[in-house]
Amino acid sequence: MLPTRTKLKNLPQHVDMLVIGGGITGAGVALLAAQQGLRVLLVEQKDYAWGTSSRSSKMVHGGLRYLAQGAVGLTRESLREREILINELPGLVQRHSYLFPVYKKQFPGRWAMGAALMLYDWFAGVRDHQWLPLKKLQQQLPFMAVHKINGAMRYTDAATDDSRLVLRVLQEACAEGAEVINYVQARSIEAINSSDGSPAHSEVTLVDALTQEERVITANHVVNATGTWADELSAAAPKIRPLRGSHLIFAAHKLPVNYALALLHPVDKRLIFVFPWYGHTVVGTTDLDHTQPKFEEAYAEQEEIDYLLQLIKARFPHCNIDYKDIISTQAGVRPIIRSGKDIKPSEEDRGHLVWQAPGRITVSGGKLTTFRIMGLDVLLAAGLIDKREYKRRYRQKTLFRHEINWPTGLGHLDAAQPITTADTATLQAWWHWAIHKEQVVHLDDLMLRRTHIGNLTPDGGQALLTANQAWLQQQLGWDNERWASELARYLQIWQGYYQPKR
Numbered sequence: 127m128l129p130t131r132t133k134l135k136n137l138p139q140h141v142d143m144l145v146i147g148g149g150i151t152g153a154g155v156a157l158l159a160a161q162q163g164l165r166v167l168l169v170e171q172k173d174y175a176w177g178t179s180s181r182s183s184k185m186v187h188g189g190l191r192y193l194a195q196g197a198v199g200l201t202r203e204s205l206r207e208r209e210i211l212i213n214e215l216p217g218l219v220q221r222h223s224y225l226f227p228v229y230k231k232q233f234p235g236r237w238a239m240g241a242a243l244m245l246y247d248w249f250a251g252v253r254d255h256q257w258l259p260l261k262k263l264q265q266q267l268p269f270m271a272v273h274k275i276n277g278a279m280r281y282t283d284a285a286t287d288d289s290r291l292v293l294r295v296l297q298e299a300c301a302e303g304a305e306v307i308n309y310v311q312a313r314s315i316e317a318i319n320s321s322d323g324s325p326a327h328s329e330v331t332l333v334d335a336l337t338q339e340e341r342v343i344t345a346n347h348v349v350n351a352t353g354t355w356a357d358e359l360s361a362a363a364p365k366i367r368p369l370r371g372s373h374l375i376f377a378a379h380k381l382p383v384n385y386a387l388a389l390l391h392p393v394d395k396r397l398i399f400v401f402p403w404y405g406h407t408v409v410g411t412t413d414l415d416h417t418q419p420k421f422e423e424a425y426a427e428q429e430e431i432d433y434l435l436q437l438i439k440a441r442f443p444h445c446n447i448d449y450k451d452i453i454s455t456q457a458g459v460r461p462i463i464r465s466g467k468d469i470k471p472s473e474e475d476r477g478h479l480v481w482q483a484p485g486r487i488t489v490s491g492g493k494l495t496t497f498r499i500m501g502l503d504v505l506l507a508a509g510l511i512d513k514r515e516y517k518r519r520y521r522q523k524t525l526f527r528h529e530i531n532w533p534t535g536l537g538h539l540d541a542a543q544p545i546t547t548a549d550t551a552t553l554q555a556w557w558h559w560a561i562h563k564e565q566v567v568h569l570d571d572l573m574l575r576r577t578h579i580g581n582l583t584p585d586g587g588q589a590l591l592t593a594n595q596a597w598l599q600q601q602l603g604w605d606n607e608r609w610a611s612e613l614a615r616y617l618q619i620w621q622g623y624y625q626p627k628r
């Protein structure tokens with residue numbers, strides 16, 4: 127559990143490490159530093175996982191695509207991390223079967239895929255792929271068009287609930303002694319030198335977004351883990367190429383898939399995933415330069431929706447999927463370390479980078495899957511561990527030492543009851559936990575990141591909110607006026623960024 131959100135004035139005046147950014151990267155850095163015995167404070171300007179970390183394709187994976195692009199090191203590292211997380215967080219990170227249909231006379235064919243998957247499995251230390259002939263594929267996926275398909279390769283990767291993964295890492299960090307606070311923005315960082323000119327510590331100006339109160343806190347190490355926004359605080363030449371990826375979410379009965387599917391888009395042959403998630407089907411993602419306003423939530427644009435629908439219509443013509451079937455959209459922005467080359471978004475490297483300027487260490491890029499390695503790289507750059515200790519911890523296969531007893535079904539991908547059909551008692555148990563143990567500040571925190579009701583119900587969960595209004599008001603301690611303003615805020619966010627654009 128997270129401690130109750132405190133006031134700015136109650137935060138410590140000095141910490142060993144101040145982490146800026148409450149996505150997976152910041153959470154991972156905070157956890158690893160707290161495990162070193164450091165006094166750690168993490169601040170997040172909005173809600174935990176509000177940035178990219180609640181808008182991913184929910185895969186903890188090696189990345190077959192990266193292997194195909196020759197990023198062997200990244201794939202191998204990610205697969206190692208995948209296996210650690212599957213073992214450490216059962217229920218939250220779950221091994222799932224994926225199918226890659228193989229088309230006649232189209233690369234990659236059966237043997238090329240088989241060879242790639244041998245390597246993929248070998249890196250992960252598992253043997254878990256097989257060829258499904260066409261007949262078997264049709265039995266598994268009766269709604270998929272099989273024209274020109276030979277069969278499919280079945281392999282495994284893992285799926286997760288991304289925002290709850292961030293919460294789980296933060297909860298572990300807190301259990302190790304870290305302090306975390308949301309809705310606090312770091313405005314500036316200043317390096318302070320001692321009288322002999324050597325760096326002494328940093329001063330960070332923090333602003334509470336709820337009260338506009340301001341306070342300066344000092345830290346021996348400041349880590350800028352602000353993802354796509356990293357250039358704002360890095361005090362270095364810009365390095366980020368923000369690339370947007372959007373998803374469409376459908377009811378499972380409209381687009382039924384038992385497996386996650388890795389499909390090539392009929393137009394540009396990009397890999398798109400169609401996967402089951404909490405009793406729904408998610409389709410994504412796109413990959414394009416993000417030019418929407420930098421400090422607002424990203425949203426799926428009309429052309430991205432059309433592009434993803436084009437794939438669904440071509441591959442699942444009998445499902446009669448159309449625009450009206452989209453329950454919600456979800457768009458996120460990848461913090462990609464720009465190569466500086468004139469290349470397509472999908473060709474940019476997905477690795478991470480750690481760089482330094484006076485008074486701060488910046489870490490960005492990478493993946494949800496590789497947060498532990500990113501954290502280790504930060505500790506190394508900060509001089510908090512040496513290369514020997516780095517290697518020892520890199521090889522370690524355990525990360526979590528504390529049990530966090532979430533209510534049954536919360537954050538459990540295979541829970542029998544999908545979120546939206548949960549009975550009132552179950553739903554209220556989840557909300558109760560989130561409200562009292564996970565620093566819920568606004569209604570959107572509860573609906574979009576602690577649970578995903580906002581993404582998985584056609585009205586953004588409005589009917590559920592109305593049905594539970596009195597109970598929620600009591601739990602949240604909100605009078606009618608606060609409820610009305612929170613509801614208006616939530617609906618504005620939902621309609622602006624999650625409701626399909628036309």
Ligand SMILES: Cc1cc2nc3c(=O)[nH]c(=O)nc-3n(C[C@H](O)[C@H](O)[C@H](O)COP(=O)(O)OP(=O)(O)OC[C@H]3O[C@@H](n4cnc5c(N)ncnc54)[C@H](O)[C@@H]3O)c2cc1C
Nearest residue numbers: 147149150151171177178179183185312353371493494495
């Ligand atoms: C469409 C898409 C699909 C993806 N799919 C996958 C996948 O399936 N598997 C995978 O492993 N990876 C995936 N990724 C990549 C992965 O999601 C990201 O690499 C990861 O979430 C980035 O995490 P982060 O913590 O660095 O950034 P973020 O999650 O964006 O966190 C940064 C945080 O910093 C906060 N912040 C910014 N400025 C300040 C400030 N001044 N003060 C305080 N806080 C601040 C922001 O509010 C934000 O919450 C995907 C990415 C996208 C976009």
